[in-house]
Amino acid sequence: MIEVTKLNSLLEQYNLHFTRQRKKELEEKTTYEEMKEVLQFLIEELNISPSNIEKCPSILYWNVEAIKDNYSFLASHQIYNYNVETCLHILSTPPRQLQETYEYVEQNMGLKALNKNTSILRVDKRRIQEIEKKYAPYLSTEALLAAATSEKDIFEIGNILLVCASYHIPVTASVFKQDAQELEKIIRICQENQIEITGSTFHKKSSEILEMKRICEKYDTRIVSSMFGCSLDNLRLILESCQKMGIDPIGGIFRLNPEQLEDLLSICEEQGLMDHLTPFNSSPEEMRRIIEVCNEYHVKVADSMFHKNAKEVEKIIIYCLKSGVPKEKITGSFFKKSQEELEAIFQMCDKYSLKKEGTVFYRTAEEIEQLALICQEKGIPIETSMFRKTPAEVLKIIETCQMKRIPAAGGVFNSTPKEIEKMVTLLKRNGIPFTPIIFQRSYEEAREIVSICNYYKIPITGNIFSRSVHEVEEIISICQKHNIKITGSFFQKCPEELEEIFSYCEANHKPISASMLSRKIEELGEIQEICEEYQVESAETMYKRKPNEVEEILLICREKNLKVSGSLFRKPPKETLDIINMCEKLGISPIGEVFKRTPEEIEKIYQIFTQLLQEKPMNNCFGKKPEEVEKIITLCLQNRIPVTGSIFRKSAEELQENIEFVRNRFGEEYLLPLVLVCDKEHLNKVMPYLSGKGCxxxxxxxxxxxxxxxxxxxxxxxxxxxxxxxxxxxxxxxxxxxxxxxxxxxxxxxxxxxxxxxx
Amino acid sequence: MKMNLDKIKEIYGESAIIEIKNNIDDVVQNINTCISLHFRDVYDILENNPYIFLQPSDLFEEKIKSLIQKLGVEYIEKLEEDMTLWGEME
Structure with missing residues (x-):
């Protein structure tokens, strides 16, 4: 017996809270000294948390020596501490019984079964043997141990098995949570209400399941298995939160209590994860820890991280950074693998010079190596799109491409060999040059697009296949509506954007040009405003640049007192300014093809012209690199050919070939620019004809x-x-x-x- | 009327076609410039003188305006009578 005040002071000392009834039991069943000894051992020596003791108060009136004996036995026999902590009633088993049960289960069912069903250790070995003798053929190891732990008598266990057999329910551990009658009620309710029966269904009584059904109907949702682990009050609160937040009540959400859910939802909202609600695999605390880790290493949070704990996430991040992966490239795909798997994949990436990012993580290390070896054997570069397929699939695709004489590259690996064959046939039948963009569409879609283009007599280019059938039809309709001839470049844009651009051009009396299609509609407006502000006409090439770049270039023109021309917008502002400065330095006009070259190249070409021809370079020559210009001029000088603009339209190699051809066939007197820019075959036809005419x-x-x-x-x-x-x-x-x-x-x-x- | 790339290829070679494709923005703009100047068969001009159409559009515009100024109001007639005059655009 313990006196009330002493009991209360002891409970307060160890931060334990019990109901009046429990306290009454403790008062009657133990003494102050015995209880204090037990608490000292459990809390001070073993660091068992008070909350676990609150779940198993009967341990407090057990003999402390027996508890110590049991604990040392279990600690020396590979029962994990975690399991003992949450199953304290095991420690209050008579030690001899515990040891006999341990030995029996370990010998006949294995240590794994013991750690999975630690509560079995408080069951007498003879009970286990009795159940085993009668029902072993109908029970898995786990179900047998659950039946033994359930405290149901041997006949009740038999009745439960009969109910399962009648309703074709698999005998799992959870069926022993209820008696046979209740089990049957639950099964009937589930069948009548189309509720899927899983292991967790039997955690609830039939009356509770009916109440769950009512609650779910109120919130217009269906019962899912994870709800069975949730109290009815929490279920109500969680469904209300989900309805309020507009999210689907799915999966792991019911493992949380309402406060944890609110916490977790606010974290998801903060981090922009509301569209990816797999974080419900993690508790809010774990989520926060993971987010802290990400912030510490400046890595973007990804929802696949929440399938791991914070320590694992940190380990992976550190490993990635040490392996040379930039922090901005550490994405969700890294966390779909264990560290060991990552290490193996990284080794393969290093071995075959592959980037450690993206689709490479779809495959195992062995598969990556197989793919690399296939590519080596076939003499093709490895592509990231290959990693979406197994090595065997990739090999078939490569072989199909080789047979069809198309490049085994890019989007082709999103397809199958059969589809590839059909696509190639489709293109050939319609006289369409092969384009890899076609594999963005299925064969049926591509066929329909070709049919539409043939009907409207639209030349088929690669861009068209970047749009769906519906989009192609819409774009054609938009072009017809605006009376604009359809070209391939229009298919760069989706119909809505194209309509906006056309309407803008009409409203502003601007002809549509291909460069405009690389800008958003707001940018077109901005560029127009900038041109008005600077009082210049907009040039087509302006649309190659963003509005801020256009303005910068116009400022440069103003400062340098230059006439605004389209060539000035070929390059970004800084490079344009450098080119203009170089032209100023050399005294040549900053116009035209000079913007195709870098300032250093311009200077070189200038030097070549002044050294070899003693004149300034003509604008045409800037279409070629300095080395090529030098070769061309040298050829002309060696062969006494006047250096004109059109000469620079040919490469030095072509020019050399033509010079030799004309000299050998017709003589040096015909080494003229207008002759040499023509194709050899053409010269070979026409010049003999003219010669035959004496002309x-x-x-x-x-x-x-x-x-x-x-x-x-x-x-x-x-x-x-x-x-x-x-x-x-x-x-x-x-x-x-x-x-x-x-x-x-x-x-x-x-x-x-x-x-x-x-x- | 369509542009006869086969003719350009026949006379000037594959490299001319590649150059046209690489400078297609300028080529298209220059064609539009000629259309706006009321030339009747711009593709014929292009097929005969593809290299002048490869020039940057601002430079092309400058040169063609200079040529037109030189030829006077009957520039279209004169250029149709003698296509060699386009050589001044080189």
Whole structure:
């Protein structure tokens, strides 16, 4: 017996709280000294938390020596401390009984079963044997131990098994939480109300399940298995919170109490995770710890992190950083793997020079190696899109591409071999050059798009396949509505954006241009405003730049007193300014193709021209790099060819080939710019023809006839014969060869009409 | 009327087609400039003188205005009679 005041002071000393009834039991069943000894052992020596003792108050009137004996036995026999702490009633088992049960279960069922069902240690071995003898064929190890722990008599256990058999319910540990009659009621209620029966269903009584059903109906949701671990009050509060926040009450949410849920929802809202509610796998405290870790290492929070605890997350982050992954590249995919798996994958990435990011984590280390070896064998570079498929699938795709003679790259790995074959056939049948963008669409979609384009006679380019069928139709309709000829570049934009741009252009009387399509509608407006402010006409190339860049460049023009021209917007402001400064330094106009080069290249080209030709460079030459310019000029000088603008349209290699061809075939006198810019095959057709007519020498004075194909030359020659004119007049090619196509057609028509009149 | 890329390829080679594709923005703009100046068959001009259309659009515009000024009000007639005059745009 313990006197009340002494009991209260002892409870207060150890921060224990019991109901009046429990206190009454303690007063009667133990003494002050015995209880104090037990509390000293449990709380001061073993660090058992008071809350666990509150769940198992009967330990407080157990003999402390027996408790100590039991604890040392369990500690020396691999029962994890955690399990003992939450199953304190085990310690209040008679030691000999505990030891016998331990030995029996460990020998016959294994240590794993013991740690999973630690409560079995307070059950007499003979009870376990009795149940085993009668019902072993119908029970798994776990179910058997649960039946033994349940304190139900042998007949009741048999009745429970009969109920399970009648209703085809698997015999799991949880069926022994209820007696047979209650079990049957629960099963019937679930079947009548289409509630899925899982292990956790039997944690509740039938009356509670009916109440759950009413609560769920009120909140217009269905019963899910995780609700069965939740009290009815908490269920009500959680569903109300979910309704208020507009979120689906799913999964792990019911493991939390309402306060934890509020806490967790506010964390999710703060971190922008409301669309990814898998954080409900974590408690709010763990979530906060994980977020703190992320903030410490400046890593973005990802919802896959919440499948791990904060320590694991930190370990992975540290490992990634040590392995050279930049913190901004540490994304959710890293946390879908264990550290060991990550280490293996990183090793493969290092071995095969792969980036440690993105889709590579879809595969195991072994698979990554297999993929790398396949690519090596096939002689193709490894691509990140390959990691979405297994090595066997990738190999089949590569083989299909090789058979169909298309590059095994890019979007093709999002497809299957069969689909690839169908796509290639579709393209070939419709005379469409292969484009990898087509694999953004399924075969059916691509076929429909081709059909639509053929119907509207729209040339099919790659861009078209970046849009869905519906979008293609809409874009065509928008173009028709605005009376604009459809080109491939329009499919860069979605229909809504295109409509906005067209309407903007119409409202502002601007012709639509391809560069505009790289800007958002707000940016077009901003650029227009900037042009008005600076009182300049907008140029097409302005739209290659963002509004702030346009303004910067206009400021540069103002400062440098330059006329605003489209070329100035080819490059960002800083580079443009550097080029202008270089042009100023060299005394050349900052206009045109000079903006295709860097300042250093411009200076080099200038030096080449002044050294080799003693003149300033012409604008055309800036289309080529300095090394190429030097080669071209050197070739011209070596072969005494005048250096004109059009010469720089050919590469040095082409020019060299043409020079040798013309020199060997026709002679040095024909090494003229207008001849050398033509294709060899064309020269090989036309020049012999002219030579046959005795007219080749005229090329030296007027090579412009080479602008016509041989067929055109023959056609015009036929005409001049009709009108009795010679091929050469005053040592020049007949001017008929200099007419535009339209003019020539008109003259032919005149001639035919004249003949018709004279008949 | 369509641009005859095959003719350009035949006369000037594949490299000319590549250059056109690489400078397509300027080419398109220059074609539009010619259309706005009321030339009747701009594609014929392009097929005969593809290299002048590769020039940056601002430079092309400057040169064509200079040429038109030189030729006078009958610039269209003169250029249709003698396509070699386009050589001044080089």
């Amino acid at each position: 080749l020498k005229v090329l030296k004075n007027s090579a412009s006839i080479l602008r016509l194909t041989l067929e055109e030359i023959v056609e015009r020659e036929s005409y001049i014969h009709e009108i009795n004119q010679p091929f050469i007049i005053n040592n020049q090619i007949n001017p008929i060869f200099g007419l535009s196509r339209k003019k020539f057609e008109e003259k032919k028509k005149e001639m035919l009409e004249k003949y018709a009149r004279n008949r």
